[in-house]
Amino acid sequence: MFTVGVSIALLIWLLAVALAAPFIFGPWQPPEAITEIGRLIDQQFQLTFLLTGLIFITAQFALGYAVLRFGRKRSEPASTTEGNDRWEILWTSAAAVIFVGLALLGYSVWAEVRFDRAAGDAPPPDLTVEVVAQQFVWNFRYAGADGRFGPTQAELIDDSIGNAVGVDRDHADGADDLITARLAVPVNQEIELLLKAKDVLHNFFVPELRVKLDTVPGLTNRLRIRPEAIGTYEIACSELCGLGHYKMRAYLDVMSEADYEAWLQEQAQYLY
Ligand SMILES: [Cu+2]
Numbered sequence: 001m002f003t004v005g006v007s008i009a010l011l012i013w014l015l016a017v018a019l020a021a022p023f024i025f026g027p028w029q030p031p032e033a034i035t036e037i038g039r040l041i042d043q044q045f046q047l048t049f050l051l052t053g054l055i056f057i058t059a060q061f062a063l064g065y066a067v068l069r070f071g072r073k074r075s076e077p078a079s080t081t082e083g084n085d086r087w088e089i090l091w092t093s094a095a096a097v098i099f100v101g102l103a104l105l106g107y108s109v110w111a112e113v114r115f116d117r118a119a120g121d122a123p124p125p126d127l128t129v130e131v132v133a134q135q136f137v138w139n140f141r142y143a144g145a146d147g148r149f150g151p152t153q154a155e156l157i158d159d160s161i162g163n164a165v166g167v168d169r170d171h172a173d174g175a176d177d178l179i180t181a182r183l184a185v186p187v188n189q190e191i192e193l194l195l196k197a198k199d200v201l202h203n204f205f206v207p208e209l210r211v212k213l214d215t216v217p218g219l220t221n222r223l224r225i226r227p228e229a230i231g232t233y234e235i236a237c238s239e240l241c242g243l244g245h246y247k248m249r250a251y252l253d254v255m256s257e258a259d260y261e262a263w264l265q266e267q268a269q270y271l272y
């Protein structure tokens with residue numbers, strides 16, 4: 001016959017296993033990472049999941065055990081406990097060490113993405129593309145054959161003729177700038193993305209790259225990527241940016257060098 005104590009302990013254990021199972025058996029894994037940084041982030045993620053998962057399971061089983069062990073029999077009088085200082089100190093400091101340790105480990109991965117590669121220490125990029133977000137479209141600008149982005153002016157912005165970023169076509173640097181709807185890049189090259197926004201906050205998110213960074217009006221956020229697998233990947237806006245947010249997406253095409261060159265030439269035909 002199950003007592004209330006046994007039923008509660010079993011319920012706690014069952015809930016703990018049911019909550020942990022999807023993470024252990026992994027029906028919700030992210031898509032495979034296509035960058036070295038992506039794999040570093042995955043390792044960090046898995047370590048965090050493993051440690052916090054073990055702690056979660058241990059704590060829930062201990063809780064169920066405590067219910068069983070210290071549950072009051074109806075015939076006994078109620079009693080109180082003062083707790084155990086030694087155990088309190090032990091698990092509080094263990095939790096502090098684990099969480100601070102994870103944060104320090106994660107910091108080095110984060111710094112690799114945000115500082116070492118995005119800032120001045122990084123080698124010059126093989127290609128720089130400007131990513132300009134607006135409600136509810138992504139625009140990509142390539143510097144063209146001269147390798148220089150032309151100046152932009154707000155008055156020149158005209159979506160109806162495809163000049164979504166307001167590039168000055170009369171300027172020598174701006175005459176050959178390409179503005180495209182897809183982000184094409186050659187595989188295995190160092191790509192620098194300059195993230196900008198025309199109106200509100202948006203967020204550049206490509207799950208396979210494991211990068212997610214806000215585009216902020218008035219700021220240029222830099223992001224370095226080096227995709228290693230040819231393919232097409234979805235770019236989603238990951239910041240609620242207005243009524244059309246749900247349909248704000250574009251595609252990242254990682255191509256062979258030859259395909260990329262051909263794509264660039266094809267796009268240049270549509271230059272106005
Ligand atoms: Cu958006």
